[in-house]
Amino acid sequence: MHNTTHKRTLFKNGTVLTLDKTIGDFAVADVLIEGSHIIAVGPNLSAEEALVIDASGHIVMPGFVNPHQHAWLGLLRGLMPNVETLNDYFDAIPFAIGRHYRPQDMYLATLLTSLSCLDAGITSILDAGHNSLTPEHTDAALNAFDTAGLRAIHMVGQPVGMSVKHWPGEVKRLKRPADALVNIGLFANVAEAEQWAVARESGSPILSEFGNWDGSVSPLRDLHARGLLGSDNIFNHCVRLTDDDWAILAEAGVNVTVNPRTDALFGLETEGFPYQNAIEHGLRPALGIDIDTSQGGDMFGEMHAAFVQQRTFVQRRRAAGETSVPAPVHVRAILEAATIDGARCMGLESSIGSLTPGKQADVIMIRTDGISIFPSHNAVGNVVHMANRSDVRTVMVAGQQRKHDGQLVGVDMASIRSETEAARRYLFDASGYQPHALEEAFPRLNPAN
Known part of the structure; x- marks a missing residue:
């Protein structure tokens, strides 16, 4: 371009x-x-x-800094506006349509996400790449970022529910110089913490999606005791955490990103608001967009949701007569979460964000x-x-x-639209999905082999 x-x-x-x-x-x-x-x-x-x-x-x-988005979803934008549960999303997207992605689909999807980010004033993205089916898929994602000219860190992860041989070694193969506009990191959740060493050998950041989804015993105290938590960790969502969990994250210097719209969409947080919880424990959370299969891919919408959710959370407590209530958030704090705090989470605070x-x-x-x-x-x-x-x-x-x-600047949208339509037809045919402009509920698809 x-x-x-x-x-x-x-x-x-x-x-x-x-x-x-x-x-x-x-x-x-x-x-x-x-x-x-x-x-x-x-x-x-x-x-x-x-x-x-x-x-x-x-x-x-x-420019806005977006420290969490799944760029590979660019081809599937707005596909599931009414989805209610995370499992329904997984069944339709990662387990069904996503399994049919070819490297050229990864390229187009990532390019569309990149261009959408730039159009909305987002100049940096941390890409949660959990559909890297082959090394060629990862190469395609990096090529798309290079083409668009978006500053990016592509976090290489295993496809959801799969094990692939090229992971986590891709981080070593793809690592670029520290000052490169596009670089690489590792997407590995806490159950895969033993793999974090691969990223640390090359000085790459580590992304984990974390929350007390099922009420099980938190692994954070054990991970902290083993010295596995640090400032190169980026924990996303951070829903339903205890005060002890938050204290450990703060003590270890872990970076926290939150997704106000997605956490509400899927009901991941049921009592508090992770942005507020992080603030109260001395952390500076950043705002990520997460997915655009259900909502717009811009930071404006995320800032709106963060401001309103924090105000709802604290004003409800105030109205209930509580005497020790956090202060209502002001707009500057939200703007910081969308810029300088995102840069810090990505390890780029000395280079961007202000x-x-x-x-x-x-x-x-x-x-x-x-x-x-x-x-x-x-x-x-x-x-x-x-x-x-x-x-x-x-x-x-x-x-x-x-x-x-x-x-x-320099974007041939007519060509991109034509290639996108062809890719969508392929993916929908391969997964057995027949799109309908007035669809109320997304159909249940058969998972790909």
């Missing part, structure tokens, strides 16, 4: 949200980029021979004159509550524009 590259770019006269507490925010300021890095932030900047982007009437901020000079130039510009926002008042509130993907006018990853004037 074609990239638009300039030696220097100057965002001029925008409202700048740096997400860097030492620099602060600016009602009107500029952001200067040279090559792939931010070199200055502040009012009245100038630069010779720079591409000047008029940011007046816009918010300039770091508009800090010296960091990579992952920058987005959001219009404030659109009908969903105008008249504009509170900049952080606009981003968290009011904006949507159509308001994202410019997206830059490592100094290269991926979206310009509201359009993805």
